Amino acid sequence: MFLALKEILFNKKRFSLIIFLVVLISYLVYFLTSLAYGLASSYTNGMNKTEAKYILLDNDSNDNVMMSILTSDNFSEVTSTKKAKLGIFPGVASKANKESKLDVYLFGIDDFDFFLPKENIQIISGNEVIVDTKFEEEGYKIGDEIVLSGSDIKLTIKGFVNKATYQTAPIIYLSLDTWNNYRYGVNKEIYNMIVIKDTPVINEGSNLKVYKNSEYYQTLPGYSAQVLTFSMMIIFLILIASFVLGVFIYVLTIQKTSIFGVMKAQGIANSYISRSVVAQTLIITILGTVIGFILTFISGVFLGGKIPFAANPLFYGVISLVFYLFALVSSLFSVNAVVKIDALKAIGEV
Known part of the structure; x- marks a missing residue:
């Protein structure tokens, strides 16, 4: 030395x-x-913020979450101590004056405690939403309204979440009812996946495919x-x-x-x-x-x-x-x- x-x-x-x-x-x-x-x-940040250990999709979707269409009947086929419904759909969000457009992913969820357990944000209702901090960087504030492309629905920001992204795009968390209104134009219970906290038990003959959370990432395009x-x-x-x-x-x-x-x-x-x-x-x-x-x-x-x-x-x-x-x-x-x-x-x- x-x-x-x-x-x-x-x-x-x-x-x-x-x-x-x-x-x-x-x-x-x-x-x-x-x-x-x-x-x-x-x-993967958006999914990592959930308590999900397992993800269930329609077996006919060929690992494509957008092609997975589930209903309340599918939800009842799964036994778990903690389960929730999630609808995912891409969109373009902007302010009411159509400025500051952002490519986003809409997460329609029925259990906000399940999806944001560490954020300590109150449960939202109606057209209230929680959004990624990317919106804050773009000048959005709590109480601002967001307009989604192709829709007259106006969403009101109730809170911000750090590092809430999916496939690199910021996430807008909204109620599953509002998500259905945006995607299908009617208030009905359709969604893309079931997320499970513990090991799921699925009824025999069900058409659901089970993924571990880490395995699901491998199905994302380009990941x-x-x-x-x-x-x-x-x-x-x-x-x-x-x-x-x-x-x-x-x-x-x-x-x-x-x-x-x-x-x-x-x-x-x-x-x-x-x-x-x-x-x-x-x-x-x-x-x-x-x-x-x-x-x-x-x-x-x-x-x-x-x-x-x-x-x-x-x-x-x-x-x-x-x-x-x-x-x-x-x-x-x-x-x-x-x-x-x-x-x-x-x-x-x-």
């Missing part, structure tokens, strides 16, 4: 460039991870593709960063062959020199990733409200450990080069 630090401090410019490279790559990886997690969360795409990008970036760092350290090691030869001639053991090379690699990687993480945190502060940016300490920790592991493995090539150095040949005696 002492030798590693002394060399880094002695060759500040050379090692600063290497650390700068690690900073850029680690910052890119952390930032992409935050974007990927934020984007994935914006697909699996975007998660896989970002995951592959992050993995390859880590591999490339580790390879580049390993090449830099290996080149530096080869350039110091004569120095290591003199050290060996003086009786310094291979193990000591090898530990120094490994320590040097880890110091560079740790410094680079820490600075990269700080830059990511700063970016999140300034860009968090403008892009789907979300922090996940677990992901950061795993990525950092993978960085260090691959950097350690790459340093072993340099260690192998150190072990093979012949002291006499290195100092030019033979």
